[in-house]
Amino acid sequence: MSPTITTSSEANGNVSAATARAAASAAASAEATGPQPVTMAKALNTALADAMHADSSVLVFGEDVGLLGGVFRITDGLTATFGEQRCFDTPLAESGIVGMAVGMAINGMRPVIEMQFDAFAYPAFEQIVSHVAKMHNRTKGTVKLPMVIRIPYGGGIGGVEHHCDSSESYYAHTAGLKVYTPATVADGYRMLREAIDSDDPVVFMEPKKMYWTKDSVDLGELRRLHTEGTTTGRTSEGRAAVARPGTDATLIAYGPSVPTALAAAEAAALEGRSLEVIDVRTIVPFDDETVCESVRKTGRAVVIAEAHGFASVSSEIVARVQERCFHYLAAPIRRVTGFDVPYPAPKLEKYYLPGVDRILDAVDDLQWEN
């Protein structure tokens, strides 16, 4: 047997990163150049394929990810292209998937694993919290776990019970995990590539209602930038984005709430109010700088999240901004979040999820002196 699969290029391995990188440029396939309408699903799929081209230690596995290409088709075609050794179905067992990935990462691989749905990742919680998050710490960095746990999350697809959950706060609360969540198609590509390159474990939360969102994106260009290392670092790691500039108040959102925040800002503009929208992108590490810069400028803020507000990422954001921007604030920071109830049935979802009107109401409440 020839050495078909080698150790991870950066962590726990000994193969130089350059070898892996070199292969990446060869991978640029013959797709159309220039911006094209691309779905989030396609961007994620391309990121996986490109990462697998670039580094033979990148492995993809989970439930139905092989022949079927995943229930959301994010792994479509990977088995056909890379073979059953690199993209394969496991027995139905989430703890098994994560635990096996831990062992593979210990032994030189870069596993990218899929949890089929947010609420079905819970059997793996012990592995994630007790090992994925702690291995680096317990071994003082000797054993790194360069692995990515992809989780489709959030609502908006009319999912029946246990198919829609906003579980990001559990992971964000766990020290030792990075938590990324893209809100644009381009970020889907960029952030997944960066997550795979990261020597730290990343919980990669994919807003499932956005899988079919299309943006005009030049995937070839994104690939080139990633390969050259110009977008990475890495730079977007721990960097929030100003999704829409504004002057009067800041809407802080992430993942599935970003499009809702943008729609609210659009509506507010018609009423003559200029709202800035910050897309948090990486919940961990959190970009205090970008968020606070915006709030200091506008003096008002609303945090938006689908998850229950109580003891959540949104409460953390309010606390951080308040601690850092108190003297700049013209009004208490407001939150628009899911209610503190179990995720509701499809027909009740619209009452639960933060919507444009509820956001605008919160903005109206920010003690404007007319």
Added chain:
Amino acid sequence: MTISADHTATDTPSTAAPENALTEAVQKFGITVEDYMLPARHQIQMVDPDGSLKPKGEQGTQPGHEYPVPGDKELLEAYEQLVVGRRVNDQNSALVRQGRMAVYPSSHGQEACQVAAAMCLSDGDWMFPTYRDAVAVMTRGVDPVQVMTIFRGDWHGGYDPLKYKVGIQCTPLTTQLLHAVGVAHAAKLRGEDTVVLAMCGDGATSEGDFHEALNFAAVFHLPVIFFVQNNKYAISVPLAHQSVAPSLAHKAVGYGMAGERVDGNDVVALLAVLDRAVKLAREGSGPLLVEANTYRMQAHTNADDDTRYRESAEVAEWRAKDPVNRMRTYLTDRGLLDDDGEARIREHAEAVAAQLREGLGEDVPVDPQELFRHVFAVQTPQLKEQSALLADELARDAAANDSKEAGK
């Protein structure tokens, strides 16, 4: 399978076992698949509690489950490690009583399992131990003081898992079995012939990850040996409350792997069974399950009171089956061990005990800044901030102390 320069596959063989893999593995023994997977009717025992070699027909073996007695050199080495292991267990318990270690889950009584688990492996193999397997980790070659660091309480780990190919000692029960599966899977994908030994206790076989790990290892046809030390208790709960299976080794058959029961206080039988398991796994048999029938002679840890849940008569009964004494008698009777040999081995054990007393006797200063250093590959701005906060707090404390001293 060949892979082109861009790492795509030109053909797609399955990672799973070919359907006839088990049949192939069995063919060499000339028995049925069922007879191969089911443990032998009796546990494998080669040296009885009195230290005499059992006649071949009474060792519990049957066709397809035959085990040659390991060589003299291996047995002498095993005895030496048994003596060292026993000394280490008792030294550590003493260090706990003296407040030098926070806790020590002793494997006193289970040293044969500990020693055999380490000795059956080659340098390139991996071991995934539990909290109770410190002696196995040490026998594998890890520095004893580094092994015990975890129990001293200055960090949640003390040795380099990659250097020794020993997973970090694991407390969340059976979670480490899946890591063993992953290490074996990665090695298999790269075409390496690594064997992985994954350890757990009897109570732990009730955990979900036990099931998931055995199933994954079987489905992906991986060279993992699941080594269950059945010491009869999970803290206070006896095995009867965990399982009503005919034996823990019988669980193997449900996953399509072979299981075997062995006298866990007979290091000769343990080495024989584990050596063969390692050999089979390396040759491509897929995973195996070995249950060692042993006994936890002492309380679960120093914090436990075992008189609340078991009779001292039961403990006394097992004392008569002690693995160390049994081996000493056996080797002495065979003329392989004399007083000089015994003295030399005792000296070795004392030297390791002294090393532990010295290494754990001194207070190592802890560096509070270590808290922030090993969370992520690159420190986050938030951790930098928190680290500065603590540094400032400590500097102010130190300054206050200095002025207090000066004022005296």
